[in-house]
Amino acid sequence: MALYHSVLDLIGDTPLVDVSALSPNPGVRILAKLEGQNPGGSVKDRAAKAMMEEAEKEGRLVPGSVVLESSSGNTGIALAMICRIKGYRLTVVLPENVSTERRQLLEVWGADIVTSPGAEGSNGALRAAQELAAEHPDWLFPYQYGNPANPKAHYEGTGPEIWRDCPEVTHFVAGLGTAGTLMGVGRFLKERNPDVQLWAVEPPAGEMVDGLRNLDDGFVPPVFTDNDGPALLDRKMIVRARESIEWTRRLSDVGVFAGMSSGSAMAAAVKGAEQLDEGVMVVLAADGGWKYLSTGAWTADLDDVVDRATRLIYF
Amino acid sequence: MSVSVRLPTILRPQAGGLSEVSAEGGTVGEVVDDVVRQFPGTASHLKAADGGLHRFVNVYLNDEDVRYLAGLETPVPSGAQLSIVPAVAGGGG
Ligand SMILES: Cc1ncc(COP(=O)(O)O)c(C=O)c1O
Numbered sequence: 001m002a003l004y005h006s007v008l009d010l011i012g013d014t015p016l017v018d019v020s021a022l023s024p025n026p027g028v029r030i031l032a033k034l035e036g037q038n039p040g041g042s043v044k045d046r047a048a049k050a051m052m053e054e055a056e057k058e059g060r061l062v063p064g065s066v067v068l069e070s071s072s073g074n075t076g077i078a079l080a081m082i083c084r085i086k087g088y089r090l091t092v093v094l095p096e097n098v099s100t101e102r103r104q105l106l107e108v109w110g111a112d113i114v115t116s117p118g119a120e121g122s123n124g125a126l127r128a129a130q131e132l133a134a135e136h137p138d139w140l141f142p143y144q145y146g147n148p149a150n151p152k153a154h155y156e157g158t159g160p161e162i163w164r165d166c167p168e169v170t171h172f173v174a175g176l177g178t179a180g181t182l183m184g185v186g187r188f189l190k191e192r193n194p195d196v197q198l199w200a201v202e203p204p205a206g207e208m209v210d211g212l213r214n215l216d217d218g219f220v221p222p223v224f225t226d227n228d229g230p231a232l233l234d235r236k237m238i239v240r241a242r243e244s245i246e247w248t249r250r251l252s253d254v255g256v257f258a259g260m261s262s263g264s265a266m267a268a269a270v271k272g273a274e275q276l277d278e279g280v281m282v283v284l285a286a287d288g289g290w291k292y293l294s295t296g297a298w299t300a301d302l303d304d305v306v307d308r309a310t311r312l313i314y315f
Numbered sequence: 316m317s318v319s320v321r322l323p324t325i326l327r328p329q330a331g332g333l334s335e336v337s338a339e340g341g342t343v344g345e346v347v348d349d350v351v352r353q354f355p356g357t358a359s360h361l362k363a364a365d366g367g368l369h370r371f372v373n374v375y376l377n378d379e380d381v382r383y384l385a386g387l388e389t390p391v392p393s394g395a396q397l398s399i400v401p402a403v404a405g406g407g408g
Pocket residue numbers: 042044074075175176177178179180181182259261262286287314315406407408
């Protein structure tokens with residue numbers, strides 16, 4: 001352990017831990033990268049820090065600036081922590097159907113919260129943020145879905161850390177939101193070893209898609225398109241809430257207390273491990289379990305938790 | 316071979332209000348074409364001008380996105396479940 005000058009210096013360099021005890025195949029090792037160890041509690045500290053530093057470098061952020069972002073929680077929380085440290089004001093557009101703890105953490109760091117309708121999901125939060133950004137051209141809108149600093153944080157941080165700690169990696173499995181993690185890590189690892197397989201995991205679209213009024217309101221993140229996502233990814237699959245929660249619980253059997261999107265990624269890795277002869281899979285555990293305690297994910301009746309999770313955004 | 320195809324809310328008005336329809340075909344492309352044949356109003360929502368899938372439409376075969384299998388050529392086993400899902404900002408960071 002060293003002495004750090006700022007909490008911002010604690011972002012990144014997260015541990016990779018062997019969870020192969022959960023692998024269904026003795027030929028396949030599974031390692032989890034614990035992004036919950038970041039000071040703001042999730043992988044999003046990396047992208048948030050990179051986007052803010054980029055804006056500062058370009059002179060678009062000055063003391064007293066107002067920052068605006070749409071987020072299902074983690075990016076907002078990361079930005080809130082960073083803005084508090086640096087003295088910026090932050091407004092976050094947050095869908096109403098996220099866990100209470102996500103909202104509470106935004107309050108810890110004094111962010112202003114604008115709530116968007118749950119039925120519109122992250123799409124609705126993004127649209128509302130775009131409207132607010134148009135009304136306030138002087139605010140800084142990092143726009144994580146289209147900001148190159150987001151994947152770059154993973155190309156320069158998460159990816160090299162994985163390669164340093166485990167050059168034997170054959171598969172990288174992670175949740176897909178803005179695609180920042182998958183595009184950044186995927187590009188880095190494939191440059192080192194083109195045979196590395198890149199697997200994306202999504203939650204079921206559920207109610208969010210029901211709020212869609214017009215197909216032309218559909219959305220593919222520019223971060224995904226700009227990095228040639230369709231060519232970079234090798235597999236993309238939906239993991240249902242039940243499996244996600246089951247594997248979130250299984251992770252706790254080996255002492256890994258992680259959030260539900262980590263359970264989704266783990267479920268996908270385990271399914272893949274059954275289909276392989278051998279391999280070394282790195283699974284991204286995007287956050288810790290703390291923010292999901294109120295959902296009863298570990299302790300309540302599984303059917304009840306699954307039912308609640310289908311109405312919750314946990315990516 | 317008959318497979319079940321789940322439709323998103325936004326396509327149901329073009330498919331007689333149904334949320335799930337049955338369609339014939341040995342590949343994803345054949346099944347999608349059969350949905351369009353039965354419900355011509357879905358055509359512009361499902362297919363792009365070049366005959367590929369609409370840019371904002373994802374098709375899942377048993378929860379796997381077919382773009383990363385063999386696209387429209389992906390074989391569809393009997394008893395499979397196809398889901399048509401609009402692309403939206405899913406996880407929101
Ligand atoms: C818990 C969790 N898992 C996964 C993701 C997906 O990460 P990314 O936005 O880098 O695709 C996010 C953010 O969207 C998240 O908050």
